[in-house]
Amino acid sequence: MLGAAIVTTTGNREAFIENYKGILEYTTESIVLQGKNCKICFEGKKLSIDYYTNEDMKISGMIDAVRYF
């Protein structure tokens, strides 16, 4: 699917996201990203963004759930 966000998770500690439009919310408990067609929400504890660029980003911390809405 063209333009859809790609989410790669490594265990529940790391997530690697590409093809997103932007970041909507960032707290230590949740990170909400804007994809092309939907929003992606990472919920967990002690979440932090290792790096953030236009193309990709990396989230680390204890990820409990990934929700699409």
Add this chain to the structure above:
Amino acid sequence: MLHWIQYIRGYVTIKVWGYSAERLLNLCGNHDILVWGIKDHGDYHTMNISVQGFFALKPLLKKTGTRAAVLQRYGLPFFVSKMYRRKIFVIGLVGCMLFWILTSGYIWNIKIDGNFALTEDVLLDYLEEQGVHTAMKKSRLRIEDLERALREDYDIITWTSVQLDGTTLLVHIKENEMPEYDQSSQSKNDKGMDLIADRSGTVSYIITRSGVPQVALGDTVEKGDVLVSGAVPVYNEDTTVRKYQFVQSDADIILRYGEDISVEKSVAYEEKRYTGEEKKIYVLGAGDKEWSLRLRKIPYAAYDSSEEKKQVKLLDHLYLPFSYGHRIVKEYEITEQKHTEEEMKTLMQEEWDKIITTLDEKGVQIAEKNVTIKKNDKKWVLNAHMQLEEAAVKLVPTSTEPVVEEETQEETPTE
């Protein structure tokens, strides 16, 4: 790798607070400003951003209504500017490094081992002659040449190894354990060798193995007299000497001579008694100079001083031309004392034993002795009249000239 690049280019940790940090992140992404290590602290966010990124951040901050403050600076650009403010420190650091690099190019210590007959002083003087000394440049040292020179100039040295260890020059040598007889001069010398008296005396024993004895038992000889001649004459029929056959004289000859020995010992003596007072003075040295870290004079009339010094060295073998240590100064008093009779006896006995031992070491035997001791209140005097026997002979080239002319005249008719 990325870390290194980040370090070289420099980055800052900033604190961002205000209306929407998320929007700021999105704008950073859109403007190709890399941010990393983003953390949420509730009221504010912290993140790392490159120096150039930080400068490009200003309009974005205005747009999003957020504020940013630098918390920490990292990287080379900041380090350099910090060091620029600490000029003296940097100069000191660079100076120190230059000092190490420069001094490690020189030899600061010479160690010699394996020498028994040749003293260290002799070898050090020799090395000095060869241009090898402390504080010389390592690059000027020609190790192979030095090894060869040592072997060639000292016959006794059979093996050499010169080695540089840090700033220390290690010279290992091996000496020939058997003293080398100078056979060349004896075999080449076909003139023959005489035995001469090394001192005056009476011949008390003589057995000749080769050569012509010139003295008989009981003869009195002077120093330098020929005892056995190395020129053996070959006579013509008319008892004139036709020629000489030259040999190396060999004989056992013992000369007897009288000698008087007198030893004096005074009863009174000065005794050094330490008072127990002592002072420790620290000393610093650089090269040949030395400074003591005490400005006042030493308050003792008479004192012994012993010094302990250490050369500054780095690691194991990097010696530097500086030394440090301390000198201990001990005060003493001189008191007049008198030996007791018993003490005098042992002292005299010791003196006598010393004389005997010295004679014994020289290979001198005592044939007769007459020892008397005179005592008075002030001193004891030991008088010994001795008859000594010693093989006091010396081998020298013969003084007899070969009979050249007669030899040729005689030999022609026989051919």
